[in-house]
Amino acid sequence: MTNRLRIAAIALLLALASGTSWAYREYFTAEQRDHLAKAQTVLVEVLALTDKGQGDQTALAEVVVRRLHEVGYTVVTEPARPHDVVLRVKCEQRKTWEGTATMGSDADLPDSPSRVWKGPACQLTYLLGNMKIKWQKEVRTDFEDAAEAAQKANAGDPGAHAMAALKNRLDQYDFPVLLTAEWGQADRLMKMLDAPGTNEIRKLRVIALLGDMLSHEALPQLKEALKDKDLAKQAAVALGNIGKDGIPILIDILKTSKQPDLQAAAAKGLGQVGALHGDPSIIPPLLEMLDAPGIDITVQTEIAWALGKLPDKRSVEPLFALDRKLQKIRTDPPDPQIKKLKEAVFWAIKQCYTEDQYS
Numbered sequence: 001m002t003n004r005l006r007i008a009a010i011a012l013l014l015a016l017a018s019g020t021s022w023a024y025r026e027y028f029t030a031e032q033r034d035h036l037a038k039a040q041t042v043l044v045e046v047l048a049l050t051d052k053g054q055g056d057q058t059a060l061a062e063v064v065v066r067r068l069h070e071v072g073y074t075v076v077t078e079p080a081r082p083h084d085v086v087l088r089v090k091c092e093q094r095k096t097w098e099g100t101a102t103m104g105s106d107a108d109l110p111d112s113p114s115r116v117w118k119g120p121a122c123q124l125t126y127l128l129g130n131m132k133i134k135w136q137k138e139v140r141t142d143f144e145d146a147a148e149a150a151q152k153a154n155a156g157d158p159g160a161h162a163m164a165a166l167k168n169r170l171d172q173y174d175f176p177v178l179l180t181a182e183w184g185q186a187d188r189l190m191k192m193l194d195a196p197g198t199n200e201i202r203k204l205r206v207i208a209l210l211g212d213m214l215s216h217e218a219l220p221q222l223k224e225a226l227k228d229k230d231l232a233k234q235a236a237v238a239l240g241n242i243g244k245d246g247i248p249i250l251i252d253i254l255k256t257s258k259q260p261d262l263q264a265a266a267a268k269g270l271g272q273v274g275a276l277h278g279d280p281s282i283i284p285p286l287l288e289m290l291d292a293p294g295i296d297i298t299v300q301t302e303i304a305w306a307l308g309k310l311p312d313k314r315s316v317e318p319l320f321a322l323d324r325k326l327q328k329i330r331t332d333p334p335d336p337q338i339k340k341l342k343e344a345v346f347w348a349i350k351q352c353y354t355e356d357q358y359s
Helices: 005-017 028-038 057-069 146-152 159-174 175-182 186-194 200-212 216-225 232-242 244-254 258-277 281-288 296-309 313-327 337-353
Strands: 041-050 074-076 083-091 121-128 131-138
Touching: 028 121, 041 057, 041 146, 041 159, 057 159, 057 175, 074 083, 074 232, 083 159, 121 159, 121 175, 131 159, 131 175, 159 175, 175 186, 175 200, 186 200, 186 216, 200 216, 200 232, 216 232, 216 244, 232 244, 232 258, 244 258, 244 281, 258 281, 258 296, 281 296, 296 313, 296 337, 313 337
Parallel strands: 041 074, 041 083
Antiparallel strands: 083 121, 121 131
16 A cells, blocks of 8 residues: 555544444443443345346345354344344435434544435444434445436346345445444454454554544554554554543653654544543643644644643743744745744643743
8 A cells, every 4th residue: 555545544544433423322321331231143135126126135245244244243144043233224315314423523424324325335334222313324336327327337127236236335344343332342343452463554443543542442552553664653643532541641642752743643543632531641742742843743733732622821932932933934835834834833822821830
């Protein structure tokens, strides 16, 4: 994978992972959370609907079953057989709107149900007992008019063409990993991370999900992932999400790493700790590195954002000093990196400075 593709992939993973709500939802009881965390057998129900009526769902079901097997689930397709949870996949040539999973957050993600899409789509939901959970994902084809697409491809029946395209989308979309995180099964995600056949893209996704799940049991593996240059940046951010146990590691990376992108990730991770857990111990090392000799401007920018996430009066004077220094810099045309740093510093000052601090 080229660097450009890798960067694009990481950006997409972060977009998909951030803001997601996991299995620890308020409407689950402790018993339900425990049931999901231990779920092993999944009943798969697949429905294929075309303009001619119900189509053959065999190929679609085979993909769903195979993908769940990849992450170690036992799959059944007969409702009478014992199962822990039901996964429903409804694929349609012309999608019927059923509403988003939640307001905001999940509803804003690229794989959430679209109000405006009327073309071929598969909607994925699951049931716990008889309760339909608000988790809902959707994959869509790259064409909206199946008849037109089939004609261009000389593919014959539009409905069959739409289902074949949706089958390919299900084969690419990593819904098993998202479900595993949704069900709170950090142990299964950690096994995926260590599995020899797990590719880099899935590892990056798993690391991001473990961080968003605040999975403390994943700390040893995230520390190990820091040794892999392709995984280290995402691992640093995940450590910040998880909490205070990752602070010493992130500080060490920020101070000693020779890789600016990894230092920037460590600073971002420390900012996450500050925002989520309010630990003031992150402030001194961030201030120490804010304008350190030779510091990369991208690292400075992330440090400034991090300082703003945990307002502390100790940050005010160093931020003002850096701001005065930046205001003297004039370039034509304006340097976009300097502009980003100025914006971060200005925002951090607004968060940290209040007039009554010194009264």
